[in-house]
Every structure is written in structure tokens, then in C-alpha cells.
Amino acid sequence: MGLQPRAVSRDLDWGIPVPLEGAEGKVLYVWFDAPIGYISNTKELLPESWEKWWKSEDTRLIHFIGKDNIVFHCIIFPTILKLEGTYILPDNVPANEFLNLEGDKISTSRNWAVWLNEYLEDFPDKQDTLRYVLTANAPETKDNDFTWKDFQARNNNELVAIYGNFVNRTLVLTQNYFDGKVPVRNELQEIDLQTINELSDIKGNVEKLLDNFKFRDAQKEAMNLARLGNKYLADTEPWKIVKTDKDRVATILNLSLQIAANLSIVFEPFLPFSSEKLRDLLNLETFDWNNLGSIELLKPQLQLKKPVLLFDKIEDSAIEYQVQKLLNTKKKNELSAFKPKDVKSNISYENFEKLDIRVGTVLACQKVPKADKLLQFKIDDGLGGRTIVSGIAQYYPEPEKLIGQQVCFIANLEPRKLKGIVSEGMLLSAEDADGRITLIQPQTTVVNGAEVK
Known part of the structure; x- marks a missing residue:
């Protein structure tokens, strides 16, 4: 199949202009001219002796790169050097694969x-x-x-x-x-x-x-x-x-x-x-x-220094801190990259009016046995009280701390049995960019049973 054509120019408003007639507005692809920077960098560092590093036959030129740059270091750059005629070519191009961080x-x-x-x-x-x-x-x-x-x-x-x-x-x-x-x-x-x-x-x-x-x-x-x-x-x-x-x-x-x-x-x-x-x-x-390999490195009767540990153990706490730091970074990235979902199709105002959204105070809250995701709430709704089961247990690992707080719920949702418990409504919550669920609550205390309008 052989080598395939590869574009060496780009239509950009920045870069090195292509020095050919009829190429106005085009610039050289950065990886076409960038390898030459290795030579200019050597010349700037060693103005009197740079040529021996790039032109001497007794110089061994090694390129250590990542696999995504193999084409440039194995084909494009060597081709440029060979065409010029006075430069040595790479003897070897060790290319590493990619190293990821925590997956x-x-x-x-x-x-x-x-x-x-x-x-x-x-x-x-x-x-x-x-x-x-x-x-x-x-x-x-x-x-x-x-x-x-x-x-x-x-x-x-x-x-x-x-x-x-x-x-x-x-x-x-x-x-x-x-x-x-x-x-x-x-x-x-x-x-x-x-x-x-x-x-x-x-x-x-x-x-x-x-x-x-x-x-x-x-x-x-x-x-x-x-x-x-x-x-x-x-x-x-x-x-x-x-x-x-x-x-x-x-x-x-x-x-x-x-x-x-x-x-x-x-x-x-x-x-x-x-x-x-x-x-x-x-x-x-x-x-x-x-x-290296000699058994005469240390002479007899040489006084050594008192022993100290060459390396120290790294404790779990130090590692947990680093892992948490990355988790915090991931959460921050998710938040910054968050894009709201498209708004659902319109409903009539009459349909919305059918929803009866109320405020109530949590009287009791506990995990539902044999159900990792469910919490059972006892709500004072101003009308005698009701039970609501909600799948937010993982976001509220200490459910007793919700007691005394006010929440918003749909009061006229058809009752539904969950794990043998009749749930009389649905708590309203918001899902953050990282998937965390947060209950929707009034900013100030209102009377139990107050309507949300």
C-alpha cells in the first residue's frame, strides 16, 4: 500500500506562512516545522559546537517520544533531514504508549x-x-x-x-x-x-x-x-x-x-x-x-556511618489524601462541564395545576431494612401526617439528621407500595452534575401543609 499523502498545511490565521506562490492564507502544519526546533534549540544552547550534535557521523541521535508522534519523528522529520543532505538521521526512535492516571x-x-x-x-x-x-x-x-x-x-x-x-x-x-x-x-x-x-x-x-x-x-x-x-x-x-x-x-x-x-x-x-x-x-x-560488579569497593576497616533507613513506609492516610484530591478534581471537572438536559416538551397549565406540591416537616427518618437505596420518612403535612419512601439513602447516610427539617413533596401522587411500605407521595429533589441528589427545601420555615405555587 505504501505511504499515503499527508497534508502539511493548515488554513489558519496563525503560524508560519507556506512560502509558495498560490498558497496565500495557508500556514505550515505545526508538526511539519516543529521538529526543526530541536536543531535551533541546540544552536542557541551551543552556538559554537551545535553542528557536531546533528552532523557528526560519530553522534548517535535518539528520539524519545510518545506513540502519537511516531509519524513525525520516523517519517516527516527524517525526510526533511535527508533531503537537506548534511544532517545525520535518527538511529532509534523509542516510542512509549500512553500513561493514564487512575484509569x-x-x-x-x-x-x-x-x-x-x-x-x-x-x-x-x-x-x-x-x-x-x-x-x-x-x-x-x-x-x-x-x-x-x-x-x-x-x-x-x-x-x-x-x-x-x-x-x-x-x-x-x-x-x-x-x-x-x-x-x-x-x-x-x-x-x-x-x-x-x-x-x-x-x-x-x-x-x-x-x-x-x-x-x-x-x-x-x-x-x-x-x-x-x-x-x-x-x-x-x-x-x-x-x-x-x-x-x-x-x-x-x-x-x-x-x-x-x-x-x-x-x-x-x-x-x-x-x-x-x-x-x-x-x-x-x-x-x-x-x-559495577566488583567486590573491592569497600576497603577493610573502613568506618561506616550509623545506620538509618534508606526508605520509609507510606501510610494509608497519605494515599487516601491523594485519591480524595483526585476525586475532588473529578467532581469539579464534572461541575464545570455540566450541560443541562434539554427541556421536556411543553405541558398545559391545566396539567401543571393538577400537581399538589406541599411543604412538610420530617418527624422520623430511617433506612428501609434490606433496601440499600430507600429511606422511610414520616412527614407532618398539617393534615394528620403521611409516610413517604424515597430512594436517596446513599446521599443521606445519617438520615436521623433530617428530622426537624422541612421538605417539599407531591401530595396527590397515587400511593405506591415499596418493600411492603405504602408511600404516600414523592419528595422533590435536585440532581447535581456529579449525580448527587439534594432535597429541595424552603429557605425559611413555613406552616406544615403550605402549598408550593
Whole structure:
């Protein structure tokens, strides 16, 4: 089928005019000329050296985009560059799918978003938690969803329970058994050699994934190193042999500390703040990615700092606050987007006069047994009283608070039995944009039985 024609102009009163005879009134489609802005931005930033980034054969040009821009970055922009002749072409265009928020499309205009300034106020010193969750949920192959519950679960069950737990156990044991100094590594056993072998593979595994832009899997591989550390401690159980074989415990904790030091390197691309914090705890002043996998990162007798938690649990209350904030946003959006329904067809004034609308005072109000939606009202209508059943229970969870209030009701509606209760009328209410039902009530107290006219 081949490529199909695609319009590159628009009939608009703003934009860059099409520089062709007979194209008066037309402007270039923004995505036809916008990619050139990447070049002009580089030129403005680096006026003396910009060309090497766009024209040098040893430059690798990578475009990180969303799937809705694939056409422009894979066809239109490369075509422009190729036709000009002196520019390099994109080597790869990793395109992500869409990331939604709590099941709905992210939209800044609707305020359906997680704003970074608000996040940092609500979750101070948790920059890396957001980085971790966004990477873990990166929509690399399909649309994905960010939810606050998942955010909490990944922090508590992965960062705290796996990564942070291993680091804290290692540092606390070292503090307790060796006064916080890196112990000397002694003779290695088979389990040590197996662990060292797995550690040595981490660099190649992560680099391969990063080079292929599989950031989500690369972060998983980094977390697998923390899992390896936890398994090593659980299998060797240094706390059980410390009184009988302290040299063996020294070897176990030396290797565990080396794994912790490697964690501070392998997580650097994903969790830079936590990596810096961990290196500070380990008194590791510098790091080199090329040393990833080494078991010589920490020298024997190096004094470590006193253990502190690398990550903190996020409580339910913090998540409930964020969810409620989004629910409030959704309600506000519904209200602002509300459009009244079309007015129903006209009725005659004579038909309207048939309705007898009255005001009465609620004497009693309770939920109807085995009926989640129904409330039973006892109304003083000035005529001896009546019972009305109304399906508004979900909007008035504390029905007893309605006692003493006045309501409006249709008094001459034919009685109807609901859940075995005869309802003698209908309460009048208004439905808001979000579906919430509110009873219609007089602004000031009137006599019971007063007509609404």
C-alpha cells in the first residue's frame, strides 16, 4: 500500500506562512516545522559546537517520544533531514504508549495530573519513589496506569521491604558485630562464590537492557541485586553463628556490604538521591560505573556511618489524601462541564395545576431494612401526617439528621407500595452534575401543609 499523502498545511490565521506562490492564507502544519526546533534549540544552547550534535557521523541521535508522534519523528522529520543532505538521521526512535492516571487520561487542562511541586510538598525527600514507580510502570509496550495504591505498594513492598531491608540489615549487623567497620573477608565458601558470580553478571545485564531502551526491565534487574543480597543473608544466617564463627560472619558481612555498595552504583540511573544517601552511609566518596560488579569497593576497616533507613513506609492516610484530591478534581471537572438536559416538551397549565406540591416537616427518618437505596420518612403535612419512601439513602447516610427539617413533596401522587411500605407521595429533589441528589427545601420555615405555587 505504501505511504499515503499527508497534508502539511493548515488554513489558519496563525503560524508560519507556506512560502509558495498560490498558497496565500495557508500556514505550515505545526508538526511539519516543529521538529526543526530541536536543531535551533541546540544552536542557541551551543552556538559554537551545535553542528557536531546533528552532523557528526560519530553522534548517535535518539528520539524519545510518545506513540502519537511516531509519524513525525520516523517519517516527516527524517525526510526533511535527508533531503537537506548534511544532517545525520535518527538511529532509534523509542516510542512509549500512553500513561493514564487512575484509569483516566492525564490532562493538565483538566488538572488530572500529579503536579511535581505538590508531590514534593506532600512527599518530601521521596523524589526517588516517584522515579521508581514511573519507571516500573513505564508504558513501553502498552498503555499503563499510575495509581496511588500501586505507588504505595511499590514503595512499601519493594523499595522498603526488599532494597531498604537488605541495606538496613547489613548495616545494623555490621554495627552490632564489628563496631560499624567493614570486616575483613576470609576464606570463601561455595555460596559466596555463587553470589559473587551472580553479582559479576549485573553490569552486563543492566547495560544490555539500557542500550536497548528497556528501562523498566533494567530497573527490575537492579532490584534483583537487592533480592540476591537478601537471599544471601537469609541463606547464610550470620546471626546464628556469630558466637561460634566470627570469621565466617566477617566474610558474610563483607560481601553483603560489597553488594550494598554495588546497589548504590546500579541504582544511580534510576534512584540518584537514594544512591547518594547510601554511598554516604557507606563512606563511599566516589563511584565509577565501570566498577559495577566488583567486590573491592569497600576497603577493610573502613568506618561506616550509623545506620538509618534508606526508605520509609507510606501510610494509608497519605494515599487516601491523594485519591480524595483526585476525586475532588473529578467532581469539579464534572461541575464545570455540566450541560443541562434539554427541556421536556411543553405541558398545559391545566396539567401543571393538577400537581399538589406541599411543604412538610420530617418527624422520623430511617433506612428501609434490606433496601440499600430507600429511606422511610414520616412527614407532618398539617393534615394528620403521611409516610413517604424515597430512594436517596446513599446521599443521606445519617438520615436521623433530617428530622426537624422541612421538605417539599407531591401530595396527590397515587400511593405506591415499596418493600411492603405504602408511600404516600414523592419528595422533590435536585440532581447535581456529579449525580448527587439534594432535597429541595424552603429557605425559611413555613406552616406544615403550605402549598408550593
